[in-house]
Amino acid sequence: MSLGGIASTFKFLREITMTTPNASMANLDPVQLDEKDSLRHMRQRFHLPEDVIYLDGNSLGPASHAALAALKQAAHEEWAEGLIRSWNTAGWFNLPKTLGTRIAPLVGAAPEQLIVCDTVTLNLYKLLHAALTLRPGRRHIVAEASSFPTDLYIAQGVARHFPGVELKLSGRDADTLEELIDEDTAVVLINHVDYRSGVLQNMAALTATAHQAGALVVWDLCHSVGAMPIELDACQVDFAVGCTYKYLNGGPGAPALAYVAHRHHSHLDQPLAGWWGHARPFDFETDFTPAPGVQSLQTSTQAMLSMRCLDGALSDWAEVDLQALRKKSLQLTQYFMDLVGARLSAYPLQCITPKEPKLRGSQVSIQFEHAYPLVQALIARGVIGDFRAPDVMRFGFTPLYLGFEDVARAVDILQELLETEAWQDPAYAVRQAVT
Numbered sequence: 001m002s003l004g005g006i007a008s009t010f011k012f013l014r015e016i017t018m019t020t021p022n023a024s025m026a027n028l029d030p031v032q033l034d035e036k037d038s039l040r041h042m043r044q045r046f047h048l049p050e051d052v053i054y055l056d057g058n059s060l061g062p063a064s065h066a067a068l069a070a071l072k073q074a075a076h077e078e079w080a081e082g083l084i085r086s087w088n089t090a091g092w093f094n095l096p097k098t099l100g101t102r103i104a105p106l107v108g109a110a111p112e113q114l115i116v117c118d119t120v121t122l123n124l125y126k127l128l129h130a131a132l133t134l135r136p137g138r139r140h141i142v143a144e145a146s147s148f149p150t151d152l153y154i155a156q157g158v159a160r161h162f163p164g165v166e167l168k169l170s171g172r173d174a175d176t177l178e179e180l181i182d183e184d185t186a187v188v189l190i191n192h193v194d195y196r197s198g199v200l201q202n203m204a205a206l207t208a209t210a211h212q213a214g215a216l217v218v219w220d221l222c223h224s225v226g227a228m229p230i231e232l233d234a235c236q237v238d239f240a241v242g243c244t245y246k247y248l249n250g251g252p253g254a255p256a257l258a259y260v261a262h263r264h265h266s267h268l269d270q271p272l273a274g275w276w277g278h279a280r281p282f283d284f285e286t287d288f289t290p291a292p293g294v295q296s297l298q299t300s301t302q303a304m305l306s307m308r309c310l311d312g313a314l315s316d317w318a319e320v321d322l323q324a325l326r327k328k329s330l331q332l333t334q335y336f337m338d339l340v341g342a343r344l345s346a347y348p349l350q351c352i353t354p355k356e357p358k359l360r361g362s363q364v365s366i367q368f369e370h371a372y373p374l375v376q377a378l379i380a381r382g383v384i385g386d387f388r389a390p391d392v393m394r395f396g397f398t399p400l401y402l403g404f405e406d407v408a409r410a411v412d413i414l415q416e417l418l419e420t421e422a423w424q425d426p427a428y429a430v431r432q433a434v435t
């Protein structure tokens, strides 16, 4: 994104952060808040290192005991002992569909519309391409300049294959998505929660706006699935992709989810048709015949150890009340923002995450000129958040394993680092490959 684009996004964010927040939580006792927490028992399901306050579950979720057990079983029994028989005997072959069915309630979708396969980036390519094919003659893919970069790279790549099609971006070609959506729009690609700022978009309203113009919509749920209730069917979403290694804790690089609304199944034409998406892969036919519905989205042999790990992680979700999850997520993020506001106002920290609950996801992002070394100093003290260029510290608040005492302790450590300026140690300025 251009610097102008970043500047206009942040200007917009500063404006919305000025909307009225709830009454401050800064004076509340974290111990009492933890005692009232209905999700508190879930923490014991996770393997979390001692002395770590993990505020990066929005980037890579931690290992749950169930995920590790499933991974162990898949490696030691299903692979080592079962060998190739496990494709049939351990349910491997159907796992992409099985996992889709398990995730369906988390995103408000009737089963059969979801599949877990490949990666977010690849699924985005397939679905954007499919959407453009369904809207011949329309010339624009509309997206946000602030989108996660892979979304933009994929959209640019897809556009190159459709003569005359180009990308129109809010934050670059207009201020808002709504201004760009018109009868020339083929598809609108939207990040449900912005990875950098944590801003939550209105799924129902934007989907309706796209549909009124005759366009289709693809939602990127990477930063919302597992963080809040989502209503794909009720919002009449066309397509969606989402990540399973963040809030769903499926493990590093776990396969991605893809959603295609029923009404598009019979016209779904995806460009990466491979043998796993064939109606009869083991007939080894010369020509491609798609498997029914979302199953045709699978491209190649799926990574079973990863899938089984995710399978284990999902077992913890069966009993999670998503309304309670969202309520706690908003409390955790508000508590953090209120404590930072009350105790650290002397420092040049700019919270770019909206205080208005309906406008934020489950993270808090703070702009600070020296964000990188400060995040490294926090990590060295066991408070793991992350840094997003150019100057954003990102803190994810995951209700299943974080408590209010964790939040208070993280703010204590942040305050101590700012007061002592310990973050100025040159060791913290050394840039690592992954930030």
Ligand SMILES: Cc1ncc(COP(=O)(O)O)c(C=O)c1O
Pocket (backbone or CB within 6 Å): 119, 120, 121, 122, 148, 150, 151, 191, 195, 220, 222, 223, 243, 256
């Ligand atoms: C919003 C968003 N979209 C897409 C991706 C890309 O995911 P993957 O690398 O699994 O394809 C990410 C990764 O963090 C993301 O945050």
